Amino acid sequence: MSVVARKEYVGVARDRIENFNGKQLVFISWDHHLLFAAPMMFCVTPQTRLGELLDRHLQPLLQADPDSAAIDWSKAEWLKGNQPWVPDFERSLADNGIGHKQQLRLRTPGLNSVCAVQ
Amino acid sequence: MDMKTQNKKLSLKEKYRLLTRDLAWEPSYQSSDDIFPYIGYEGIKIHDWDKWEDPFRLTMDAYWKYQAEKERKFYAIIDAHAQNNGHLNITDARYLSALKIFLQAISPGEYSAHKGFARAGREFRGVGTQVACQMQSIDEIRHAQTQVHALSNYNKYYNGFHAFAEHRDRIWYTSVARSFFDDAMSAGPFEFMIAIGFSFEYVLTNLLFVPFMSGAAYNGDMATVTFGFSAQSDEARHMTLGLECIKFMLEQDPANLPIVQGWIDKWFWRGFRVLGLVSTMMDYMLPKRVMSWREAWNIYGAENGGALFKDLSRYGIRAPKGWDHAEEAVDHMSHQFMLALYQWKFGTAFHVWIPSEEDMDWLSKKYPDTFDKYYRPRWEHIKKHEAATGAPFNNFGLSKLCQCCQLPTVFTEPGDPTLTCHRESEFKGEKYHFCSDGCKAIFDNEPEKYIQAWLPMPALMRDPVDGDLGAWMDWAFLKDGQDNGDFATSQDRENFERWRAQSTSNQ
Numbered sequence: 001m002s003v004v005a006r007k008e009y010v011g012v013a014r015d016r017i018e019n020f021n022g023k024q025l026v027f028i029s030w031d032h033h034l035l036f037a038a039p040m041m042f043c044v045t046p047q048t049r050l051g052e053l054l055d056r057h058l059q060p061l062l063q064a065d066p067d068s069a070a071i072d073w074s075k076a077e078w079l080k081g082n083q084p085w086v087p088d089f090e091r092s093l094a095d096n097g098i099g100h101k102q103q104l105r106l107r108t109p110g111l112n113s114v115c116a117v118q
Numbered sequence: 119m120d121m122k123t124q125n126k127k128l129s130l131k132e133k134y135r136l137l138t139r140d141l142a143w144e145p146s147y148q149s150s151d152d153i154f155p156y157i158g159y160e161g162i163k164i165h166d167w168d169k170w171e172d173p174f175r176l177t178m179d180a181y182w183k184y185q186a187e188k189e190r191k192f193y194a195i196i197d198a199h200a201q202n203n204g205h206l207n208i209t210d211a212r213y214l215s216a217l218k219i220f221l222q223a224i225s226p227g228e229y230s231a232h233k234g235f236a237r238a239g240r241e242f243r244g245v246g247t248q249v250a251c252q253m254q255s256i257d258e259i260r261h262a263q264t265q266v267h268a269l270s271n272y273n274k275y276y277n278g279f280h281a282f283a284e285h286r287d288r289i290w291y292t293s294v295a296r297s298f299f300d301d302a303m304s305a306g307p308f309e310f311m312i313a314i315g316f317s318f319e320y321v322l323t324n325l326l327f328v329p330f331m332s333g334a335a336y337n338g339d340m341a342t343v344t345f346g347f348s349a350q351s352d353e354a355r356h357m358t359l360g361l362e363c364i365k366f367m368l369e370q371d372p373a374n375l376p377i378v379q380g381w382i383d384k385w386f387w388r389g390f391r392v393l394g395l396v397s398t399m400m401d402y403m404l405p406k407r408v409m410s411w412r413e414a415w416n417i418y419g420a421e422n423g424g425a426l427f428k429d430l431s432r433y434g435i436r437a438p439k440g441w442d443h444a445e446e447a448v449d450h451m452s453h454q455f456m457l458a459l460y461q462w463k464f465g466t467a468f469h470v471w472i473p474s475e476e477d478m479d480w481l482s483k484k485y486p487d488t489f490d491k492y493y494r495p496r497w498e499h500i501k502k503h504e505a506a507t508g509a510p511f512n513n514f515g516l517s518k519l520c521q522c523c524q525l526p527t528v529f530t531e532p533g534d535p536t537l538t539c540h541r542e543s544e545f546k547g548e549k550y551h552f553c554s555d556g557c558k559a560i561f562d563n564e565p566e567k568y569i570q571a572w573l574p575m576p577a578l579m580r581d582p583v584d585g586d587l588g589a590w591m592d593w594a595f596l597k598d599g600q601d602n603g604d605f606a607t608s609q610d611r612e613n614f615e616r617w618r619a620q621s622t623s624n625q
Contacts, residue, residue, distance in 0.1 A: 002545075002566040004306065006159045011566040013548050015576045021584070025576060027518040027551065032536050035496055037458035038526040039538065040515030043579040061515040064503055081549075082540055101549040103518070103540060114499045115492065115536050 017100040024100040026093065028058055031107045034115045035065050039103065050096050051089035067111040079105035134175035138245040156241040160306040162378075163371035167244035170366045174250070174355050181253055185260065188348050192264055195344040200271045206621055209337040210405035211276070211614035212605055216333065217269060217342065218278040218468040219395055219403075222285040223295040224326070225265040230299035231314050232258035241307040250359050254315075257352040264348055268341040275617075276610050278467045281595035285467050288594040290517075290574035291395065291459070293524040297571065298392050302385075304567070308367065309381050315360030317385035321426065323353060324418040325393055329400050332408040368433040375434050380563070386438030387556035390447075391523035397452035398459065401481065402473060410484035415448045440556040443532055449485055450535050453493040458528045460500070461513035464587075467596050469605035472497055472504075492535050510604050514587075519573045521550040522557035526575075529553045545569060 003009045017024050024046050029039035042057050054073070062068040078085050081103060087096055098104065128136070145153055157164070198204075208214070232255050239251030266282075273279035286292050302313035331346030367374045397411040427437040460470045473481065478497065481489045500511045517526035531537045532555075541552040545565040552558040561568045577583070583590045591598050605611055 003564045004160055004309075006155070009566055011570045013546070013569040014572055016548065019580050020576075021581070023579070025579065029518075029538055029540070031538070034454075034457075034530075034536065034538065035499060036513055036515060037454065037461055037528045038517040039540070041518050041575055041579075043585055061513065064511060064513070066499075081542065099549070101551070103542060103549075103551060105540065112536075114495055 015101070020100075024093070026053070026098060027101070027103045029103070029105050030062065030065075031105055032112055032115055033062075033065055033067065036062070044093070046094040046098075047092050049090065049092055050087055050098070053093065054089065066113045067108065070111055071106075071108055077107040077109070079107065130177060130180060131175055133177045133179075134172075137177050138249055141245040141248065150243070154241065154243050156307055157243060160308050160377065162308045162367055162374050164243075164367075165370055167247075169369065170244045170247050170362065172246035172250040173358055173362065176249075176253060176355070181256075185256075188351065189260075189264075192344055192348045193267075196268055196271070196341055199268075199341045199344075203621065204339070204341055205272055205275045206614070206618050207338045207340070211608075211610045212403060212405050212469070212471065213337045213339065214272065214276055214278070214610060215468040215470065215605070216330075216399040216403040217272060217339070218282075219291075219399060220330065221265065221269050221279060221282045222289065222467060223292040223395055225262055225269075226283065226286040226292075227295050227299050228258050228262035228265065230303060231318075232256075232262060234299070234303045234310050234314060237303075238307045238310055247363075250355075254352075254356055254359060257349075257356070261345075261349045261352070264345040268345040271341060275613065277597065277600040277608075278469075278610075280597075280601075281467075284595040288574070289467060289596065290462075290465065290519070290524075290526070293519075293572075293574050294395065295392050297522075297524045298388050301388065301567075308363075311360065311363040312378065312381040313385045313388070315356065316364050317382070317389045319353065319356040320360045321386060321423055322389040322393060323357070324422065325414055326396055327353070328418060329408055329411075329414045330396070333400065333404045336406045336408050337404055364430070364435075365433070368430075368435070379435060382435065383439040384560050384563070386444075387440040387554075387560065388523060390440065390444050391525060391553075391557070394451050394455050394525060397448075398456045401452040401484070402456045402470075402477075407480070410481075411452045412448055412484060419448075420445065439559070440554075443554070443556065446532060447529065449488045450492070450530065453481075453485070453489065454528045454530070457493065457496055458517075458526055461511060462517070462526075463510070463603055464512055464514075464598075465591075465596070465602065467594075467601040469603060469608045469610060471605040472501055488535065516575050516578065518551055519575050520553035520557050521568055521571055521573070522552055522560050524571065524573055525553055527551065527553040 003011070015025070020043060022045055023043045026042045026044065027039045028042065030036065040058070040061060042053060044053055044057065059068070073089075078087050080098070082105070151158070235251045235255035235258060239248050239255060242248055242251065269279060286296055302310050305313065327346060327350060331343055331350070334342035334346060364378060367378050400407065400409070400411045400414060424437070427435065456470070459466060460472065463470045478489070478494055482494065503511050517528075519525065520527050527538065527540075529539050531539045539554055541555060541558045543550050543552070543558060543562055543565070546569075548569065550561060550565075550569065552561060578590050579585050583593055588598070596602060600609055
């Protein structure tokens with residue numbers, strides 16, 4: 001039993017995918033770019049093309065960082081669930097294996113205008 | 119002839135003995151296990167409940183007398199504060215942000231503690247324990263009430279005070295404190311005592327109250343100073359109860375040690391995360407600052423806490439698991455959190471601002487190893503960005519939250535303040551994210567409990583709000599353009615400055 005309790009204890013996950021009206025959550029962060037205080041949350045359908053999520057939803061939010069204009073998306077490195085990963089921008093989140101509440105991390109070595117890198 | 123004998127006046131100790139003696143009857147037609155069903159399942163073994171003594175031995179009549187006297191003084195000062203336009207005597211309207219966070223996040227915690235101790239007073243065996251818990255329960259509701267009353271005067275003049283109960287339930291930055299108390303109240307009675315009686319009242323309360331009340335005094339807020347004193351005089355009793363409880367458990371059975379140590383690890387870390395809010399108040403929100411968060415930590419955390427854990431080491435207790443990580447994080451957390459609050463200021467029921475040059479110089483001095491290197495460049499960039507775009511810097515990327523402490527995951531990797539700490543666990547096929555190893559460990563120990571957490575950001579994407587920020591503001595009782603945003607352009611600032619000018623000049 002995963003909870004100290006007096007009798008059988010069954011918890012129900014609050015943020016299950018079926019509670020998001022056909023959409024799912026995805027978190028994206030840009031390593032070493034802490035002008036943005038935390039990984040960003042997006043709520044889109046699993047059929048959304050990954051490229052569309054990045055172009056339409058993520059990029060406008062990154063404008064305030066001077067490095068955003070210099071990102072070479074063809075060379076950017078990615079982590080999915082903290083493991084190195086190669087995305088296919090033309091395919092959907094589902095086809096890319098990006099599940100509900102998946103964390104993606106973008107890495108752009110060499111770009112660090114605002115935050116010194118350790 | 120009968121001799122007239124005078125009734126001997128009872129000493130307090132005798133009164134207490136008489137008061138409690140009759141509570142400790144042996145049940146005759148119910149089993150003790152049925153009457154106290156909650157004291158066994160956490161695994162704590164108790165052999166003799168009479169060994170838990172209440173060192174204060176306060177009887178009801180004495181308690182009533184002390185508290186009534188404090189209440190009389192408190193309300194006299196609150197009246198005077200209102201009649202003398204106390205709301206204009208504060209250093210600067212920026213100070214109000216600290217008060218709003220306190221009222222939205224901390225005062226409701228006092229009320230939760232009241233409920234929790236009322237329950238603990240019923241669930242524990244042992245009359246000393248029961249009486250002490252019941253008195254603390256009454257103390258806690260008194261604290262909640264005096265805080266609400268003291269701050270209600272500000273509500274007549276300023277924004278952001280009007281819906282603290284809803285803000286506590288629905289706004290994102292308050293959920294760190296709400297979930298702390300919810301977690302404690304849904305635990306068994308012994309864990310509750312470690313969470314509130316020990317971790318909160320003993321290890322962390324000085325870090326919260328002493329700097330906060332000194333901050334009030336430094337910034338001309340007599341109302342808050344008064345509720346602080348009125349509450350602080352109960353704290354000695356509360357701290358003793360927490361410490362007695364922990365010693366009692368450890369002395370009763372050696373098998374209790376690993377359970378108690380696990381709770382100390384957990385509740386130290388949970389409490390430390392609640393203090394993230396306090397660190398921003400101390401370093402950024404007080405116009406006249408008392409000391410830095412780092413200095414407060416050195417005195418009330420490292421020094422006092424260190425001495426306490428040294429004292430408890432004779433029972434086999436070691437310092438909490440997250441202690442060293444906390445020591446490192448102290449130089450970063452207020453900056454990381456204030457930068458976060460600033461970029462999400464459209465969603466806060468208080469005002470924030472970019473620190474002035476003078477404030478930044480103060481922060482460099484107080485944080486010589488971190489502020490100029492990591493945080494000043496971000497503030498400078500935000501200033502430049504705002505000048506170039508002519509608009510305040512807002513980050514409309516809503517934040518990932520920690521499944522345990524429920525704060526936005528703004529904290530960085532141990533040893534690398536330039537990289538966000540990413541931690542995740544999987545449970546029954548679902549992913550869960552955390553801000554730190556400490557929070558992940560708490561989840562992994564009891565996942566079934568934390569998967570139920572109501573997290574404000576995902577909630578914003580579900581019914582009934584469905585991602586509509588305006589609808590969320592209405593739902594969260596946040597008045598756009600009044601409660602939120604930059605201090606510079608706020609009604610609070612404008613009103614305070616106008617009223618103050620009226621009261622100090624002939625214009």
